[in-house]
Amino acid sequence: MKKRVKKMMEESIIGEKLIMDFFSIKFNMEFHLMDWESQKVARRLGQHPPDILCVNRPHVAFEVKEDIRSAQTGNLAFEAQCLLGLRAWGRAHDMTHIYLVYINHYDNRLDIFELGLFGASIDDELKRLCDTHPQCRLVQGGDQNHPLFIVPIPIARKMESCLTYKFIKPVEQFLFGRIIGSVLSKS
Secondary structure, X not given: OOHHHHHHHHHHHHHHHXXXXXXXXXXXXXXXXXXXXXXXXXXXXXXXXXXEEEOOOOOEEEEEEEEOOHHHHOEEEEEHHHHHHHHHHHHHOOOOEEEEEEEEOOOOOEEEEEOOOOOOOHHHHHHHHHHHOOOOEEEEEXXXXXXXXXXXXXXXXXXXXXXXXXXXXHHHHHHHHXXXXXXXXXX
16 A cells, blocks of 8 residues: 555544544534445445444444545535545435535534435536536545535535534534644644
Protein backbone atom coordinates (compact mmCIF):
# COMPACT_ATOMS: atom_id res chain seq x y z
CA MET A 1 0.00 0.00 0.00
CA LYS A 2 1.34 3.43 -0.88
CA LYS A 3 2.51 5.54 2.07
CA ARG A 4 0.24 8.43 1.12
CA VAL A 5 -2.89 6.24 0.98
CA LYS A 6 -1.98 4.55 4.26
CA LYS A 7 -1.47 7.93 5.93
CA MET A 8 -4.85 9.17 4.62
CA MET A 9 -6.56 6.03 5.93
CA GLU A 10 -4.99 6.44 9.36
CA GLU A 11 -5.99 10.11 9.53
CA SER A 12 -9.56 9.38 8.43
CA ILE A 13 -10.05 6.96 11.33
CA ILE A 14 -9.73 9.84 13.81
CA GLY A 15 -12.76 11.65 12.37
CA GLU A 16 -14.70 8.42 11.90
CA LYS A 17 -14.17 7.46 15.55
CA LEU A 18 -15.18 10.94 16.69
CA ILE A 19 -18.45 10.66 14.77
CA MET A 20 -19.05 7.10 15.95
CA ASP A 21 -18.50 8.03 19.61
CA PHE A 22 -20.63 11.17 19.29
CA PHE A 23 -23.51 9.22 17.71
CA SER A 24 -23.20 6.42 20.30
CA ILE A 25 -23.61 8.90 23.13
CA LYS A 26 -26.24 11.05 21.44
CA PHE A 27 -28.49 8.25 20.19
CA ASN A 28 -27.67 5.67 22.89
CA MET A 29 -26.98 3.10 20.17
CA GLU A 30 -24.06 0.94 19.17
CA PHE A 31 -22.07 1.74 16.04
CA HIS A 32 -18.98 0.14 14.54
CA LEU A 33 -16.47 0.98 11.85
CA MET A 34 -16.47 -1.01 8.63
CA ASP A 35 -13.34 -3.17 8.57
CA TRP A 36 -10.67 -2.54 5.92
CA GLU A 37 -10.86 -6.02 4.43
CA SER A 38 -14.60 -5.71 3.73
CA GLN A 39 -13.96 -2.30 2.20
CA LYS A 40 -11.29 -3.70 -0.14
CA VAL A 41 -13.57 -6.53 -1.31
CA ALA A 42 -16.48 -4.14 -1.96
CA ARG A 43 -14.28 -1.71 -3.89
CA ARG A 44 -13.25 -4.52 -6.23
CA LEU A 45 -16.97 -4.94 -6.98
CA GLY A 46 -17.34 -1.23 -7.83
CA GLN A 47 -18.99 -0.46 -4.52
CA HIS A 48 -18.07 2.08 -1.86
CA PRO A 49 -18.92 0.75 1.60
CA PRO A 50 -19.77 3.34 4.24
CA ASP A 51 -17.45 3.97 7.18
CA ILE A 52 -19.90 3.44 10.05
CA LEU A 53 -22.66 0.90 10.51
CA CYS A 54 -25.42 1.07 13.13
CA VAL A 55 -25.78 -2.15 15.12
CA ASN A 56 -29.24 -1.26 16.47
CA ARG A 57 -30.51 -0.29 13.03
CA PRO A 58 -28.73 -2.58 10.58
CA HIS A 59 -30.21 -0.87 7.51
CA VAL A 60 -28.63 2.50 8.37
CA ALA A 61 -25.05 3.52 7.59
CA PHE A 62 -22.85 6.62 7.54
CA GLU A 63 -20.06 7.74 5.24
CA VAL A 64 -17.72 10.22 6.94
CA LYS A 65 -16.01 12.90 4.87
CA GLU A 66 -13.52 15.25 6.43
CA ASP A 67 -13.28 18.28 4.16
CA ILE A 68 -10.02 19.93 5.19
CA ARG A 69 -9.95 22.26 2.18
CA SER A 70 -13.28 23.77 3.21
CA ALA A 71 -11.32 26.00 5.61
CA GLN A 72 -9.81 27.79 2.60
CA THR A 73 -12.63 27.44 0.07
CA GLY A 74 -15.83 27.63 2.11
CA ASN A 75 -17.13 24.80 -0.09
CA LEU A 76 -18.01 21.16 0.32
CA ALA A 77 -16.87 18.69 -2.33
CA PHE A 78 -19.18 15.79 -3.16
CA GLU A 79 -17.41 13.01 -5.06
CA ALA A 80 -19.71 11.71 -7.82
CA GLN A 81 -18.03 8.26 -7.89
CA CYS A 82 -18.36 7.94 -4.13
CA LEU A 83 -22.10 8.65 -4.31
CA LEU A 84 -22.57 6.01 -7.03
CA GLY A 85 -20.44 3.48 -5.16
CA LEU A 86 -22.26 4.07 -1.87
CA ARG A 87 -25.60 3.57 -3.58
CA ALA A 88 -24.38 0.34 -5.23
CA TRP A 89 -23.18 -0.97 -1.86
CA GLY A 90 -26.39 0.10 -0.13
CA ARG A 91 -28.62 -1.65 -2.65
CA ALA A 92 -26.49 -4.82 -2.53
CA HIS A 93 -26.83 -4.87 1.27
CA ASP A 94 -30.53 -3.97 1.62
CA MET A 95 -29.85 -0.61 3.23
CA THR A 96 -32.68 1.88 3.66
CA HIS A 97 -30.64 4.96 4.62
CA ILE A 98 -27.07 6.01 4.01
CA TYR A 99 -26.01 9.39 5.29
CA LEU A 100 -22.98 11.46 4.32
CA VAL A 101 -21.48 13.13 7.39
CA TYR A 102 -19.16 16.00 6.47
CA ILE A 103 -16.71 17.30 9.04
CA ASN A 104 -15.79 20.67 7.66
CA HIS A 105 -12.92 22.90 8.70
CA TYR A 106 -14.74 26.05 7.59
CA ASP A 107 -16.65 26.49 10.85
CA ASN A 108 -15.84 23.14 12.52
CA ARG A 109 -19.37 21.80 12.15
CA LEU A 110 -21.00 18.64 10.95
CA ASP A 111 -23.17 18.65 7.86
CA ILE A 112 -25.32 15.56 7.30
CA PHE A 113 -26.90 14.63 3.97
CA GLU A 114 -29.18 11.76 2.96
CA LEU A 115 -27.74 9.87 -0.01
CA GLY A 116 -31.11 8.72 -1.31
CA LEU A 117 -31.10 5.06 -2.26
CA PHE A 118 -34.50 5.03 -3.92
CA GLY A 119 -36.22 7.94 -5.64
CA ALA A 120 -34.84 11.39 -4.89
CA SER A 121 -31.07 11.42 -4.63
CA ILE A 122 -28.43 13.88 -3.63
CA ASP A 123 -26.83 13.47 -7.08
CA ASP A 124 -29.92 14.86 -8.80
CA GLU A 125 -30.05 17.78 -6.41
CA LEU A 126 -26.35 18.53 -6.93
CA LYS A 127 -26.78 18.44 -10.72
CA ARG A 128 -29.72 20.87 -10.49
CA LEU A 129 -27.68 23.21 -8.30
CA CYS A 130 -24.79 23.16 -10.77
CA ASP A 131 -27.22 23.95 -13.60
CA THR A 132 -28.95 26.80 -11.80
CA HIS A 133 -26.57 28.36 -9.28
CA PRO A 134 -23.43 30.13 -10.54
CA GLN A 135 -21.40 29.31 -7.40
CA CYS A 136 -22.04 25.56 -7.71
CA ARG A 137 -20.06 23.63 -10.27
CA LEU A 138 -18.95 20.21 -11.43
CA VAL A 139 -15.16 19.89 -11.77
CA GLN A 140 -12.55 17.18 -12.17
CA GLY A 141 -10.38 16.81 -9.09
CA GLY A 142 -9.71 15.09 -5.83
CA ASP A 143 -7.32 12.22 -5.27
CA GLN A 144 -8.47 10.31 -8.36
CA ASN A 145 -9.23 13.32 -10.60
CA HIS A 146 -12.89 12.23 -10.72
CA PRO A 147 -15.94 14.50 -11.04
CA LEU A 148 -16.61 16.59 -7.91
CA PHE A 149 -19.66 18.69 -7.16
CA ILE A 150 -18.43 21.88 -5.50
CA VAL A 151 -21.06 23.64 -3.37
CA PRO A 152 -20.59 26.60 -1.01
CA ILE A 153 -21.39 25.51 2.56
CA PRO A 154 -24.26 28.00 3.07
CA ILE A 155 -25.94 26.68 -0.10
CA ALA A 156 -25.27 23.04 0.85
CA ARG A 157 -26.98 23.62 4.19
CA LYS A 158 -30.16 24.67 2.36
CA MET A 159 -30.30 21.53 0.21
CA GLU A 160 -33.33 19.26 0.61
CA SER A 161 -30.99 16.35 1.27
CA CYS A 162 -29.30 18.23 4.13
CA LEU A 163 -30.70 16.78 7.36
CA THR A 164 -28.20 18.21 9.82
CA TYR A 165 -30.69 19.84 12.15
CA LYS A 166 -32.87 16.74 12.22
CA PHE A 167 -29.88 14.94 13.74
CA ILE A 168 -28.06 17.59 15.72
CA LYS A 169 -29.21 20.50 17.86
CA PRO A 170 -27.36 23.83 17.59
CA VAL A 171 -25.83 23.46 21.07
CA GLU A 172 -24.53 20.00 20.11
CA GLN A 173 -23.07 21.50 16.94
CA PHE A 174 -21.29 24.11 19.02
CA LEU A 175 -19.88 21.56 21.48
CA PHE A 176 -18.86 19.11 18.78
CA GLY A 177 -17.28 21.99 16.88
CA ARG A 178 -15.06 22.69 19.88
CA ILE A 179 -13.93 19.06 19.85
CA ILE A 180 -13.31 19.10 16.11
CA GLY A 181 -11.31 22.31 16.45
CA SER A 182 -9.03 20.86 19.10
CA VAL A 183 -8.67 17.29 17.82
CA LEU A 184 -8.64 17.84 14.06
CA SER A 185 -6.47 20.92 13.84
CA LYS A 186 -5.28 20.26 10.27
CA SER A 187 -5.56 23.29 8.02
